[in-house]
Amino acid sequence: MTPPTAPQAAMARRLPLVLLISAALLWPAAAHAQTLAGPDWAAVLRGWVAAMLALMATIVGLVAGLHHREKPANFLLGMMLSWVVLRAAGASGATGLRPLLMTLLVLCGVQYLLRQMNWKRSWIDHALLIQCLVVPASLLLTGGQVSILATLWQVVLSLELVAAMGWALWLRRLRLEAAADEVQAREFRLMAVLLLPTMLALLAEMALAALNEPLWLSVSPWLSLALPVLMLALGLQLVNGVAHARLDAEKRIAAIEHRMSERIAEVERSHAQLAEQKLEQVTERERKRIAADLHDDLGAKLLTIVHTSESDRISTLAREALEEMRLSVRGLTGKPVHLIDALGDWRAEVVSRLGQANILAEWKSPAEDIEHTFQARSYVQTTRILRESVSNIIKHSGATHATISSAVQEGDFILTIQDNGQGIPTELDGRLDRGHGMASMKSRAKQMHGQCLVESGPGWGTVIRLTIPL
Structure with missing residues (x-):
């Protein structure tokens, strides 16, 4: 009044x-x-x-x-x-x-x-x-x-x-x-x-x-x-x-x-959205700049080592480093990845690595057509979890057979890696996250608002179940 x-x-x-x-x-x-x-x-x-x-x-x-x-x-x-x-x-x-x-x-x-x-x-x-x-x-x-x-x-x-x-x-x-x-x-x-x-x-x-x-x-x-x-x-x-x-x-x-x-609140929301968009644009430009620098400078040098090194070990390490660098660059660019394309990349890499280690790889893709996409960071983290799991199978399990299956259920992507190896040793006192990079895998899953469950026992192998919301 x-x-x-x-x-x-x-x-x-x-x-x-x-x-x-x-x-x-x-x-x-x-x-x-x-x-x-x-x-x-x-x-x-x-x-x-x-x-x-x-x-x-x-x-x-x-x-x-x-x-x-x-x-x-x-x-x-x-x-x-x-x-x-x-x-x-x-x-x-x-x-x-x-x-x-x-x-x-x-x-x-x-x-x-x-x-x-x-x-x-x-x-x-x-x-x-x-x-x-x-x-x-x-x-x-x-x-x-x-x-x-x-x-x-x-x-x-x-x-x-x-x-x-x-x-x-x-x-x-x-x-x-x-x-x-x-x-x-x-x-x-x-x-x-x-x-x-x-x-x-x-x-x-x-x-x-x-x-x-x-x-x-x-x-x-x-x-x-x-x-x-x-x-x-x-x-x-x-x-x-x-x-x-x-x-x-x-x-x-x-x-x-x-x-x-109401108008003031709307203006404040608009201002916050514009500020957030501006920050995202600046961040995106910076990510692309870093990715370009990595690809042009570090990538070129690693590729030179791969082709010129006389040592097979050095060449292999350089090739692995180049793959990791390319994966990091893909995550920095922020471009979404179609899930069906990601499954194709993962299948080719997993089957190739396990085959080189004389381990029979069985890949089970989803029965229905998949039209979902993966965020770039989720694709990078899932790829690293899958690589760590395959590395554990090759280095520590002693397995002869591994099954990798994927499915989409109720808006979640579920990836299961199972081997018939010797399982995680009992010396870890039941703490499955102490060795073989398990803590790193669970941390990566948590960053994607998902979870990574590990089931293992001596003599009946290991099962890793990764669940990620799409």
Whole structure:
């Protein structure tokens, strides 16, 4: 909620004091009217209505002063004060002031009713201002004989006010037909309930005054309450509208703040994604640079050793180092590898190495077609685990037969290497990860979020089961 400004806070602090002063000033007037009229309940009610109208005028004035968009409410304020002064003038017997005050009341009432509908015409403004000059001037020219002319002016002014109410109601009907919704319909029904009885009361009062004076004298005090009650209702409508506008503004502010927080979070996520993409791009470029350097410099030198060395051992070691270097380069480039291509590479290498060691190799590929891919790092780590397993079979198992099978189950790639060798010696006290590179193989599998299980026993060989999520 927006904190009030200094002028708003000052006006809010003065409001209780203004209301108390207004009530204190108007209470004697209401009590005096009751004393003069005796049991005249219409006079008592008019006194209380005048007091409430003065309080409402104070509230309307504060609303108009604090809210720039409610400037037309100043006309409602003038309308209310005109009626209060008009009643006081009537109670004191100053009947000559009634047309003057009625002129001011009509000016403010017509302007408020039309401005409330955003309907403004300059000729109406000029006519109302000219009327404010013509009425007192015509009364002064009569030389004090104002009864007939004052009555005539009062009828004309009452008809103007009735016409303004009818036109305002018609404008609301046109607005309802142009944009029919529940809010417009509710406002139209409310204004119809407020304006139609007031119009009928004003017309009935004028008709009775012309046709039946005794009946007019008895009914007029009650009919004259319709206009102040209308002004009280318009004031309440104004205050209610301002309160609802404040609630709507708070809801819109809350919605805007929510959207802003979502936008900020979205911008932060986008920024984080861009930063991550930038880091990945930089890392990728650096990987490719290192891979190119390894391939062009170290690879060329190892290839030269392979082809020029006279020592078979040195040539073999250089060839193995060249293969490891090429595998590392493939992992650095970051290009995914089709699983079916990887299986072909692994099969050719494993069968060749085991065959050179006089070990029968049996390779079992998956029965179904494989369309999965391996990340470059996963391909490199799996290749090294497979090479370490084959090296263990060749160097330590004493096996004559090895079976390598692969399968894809529930999103996992499963590679199983089994031999018929002598198994892992019992000297390791059951700790299968102590020797033959087992710890390194399990660590590599963990880096791929997989696992490497080893089962072995003296006399029945070794089984290594590698499970990797695709």
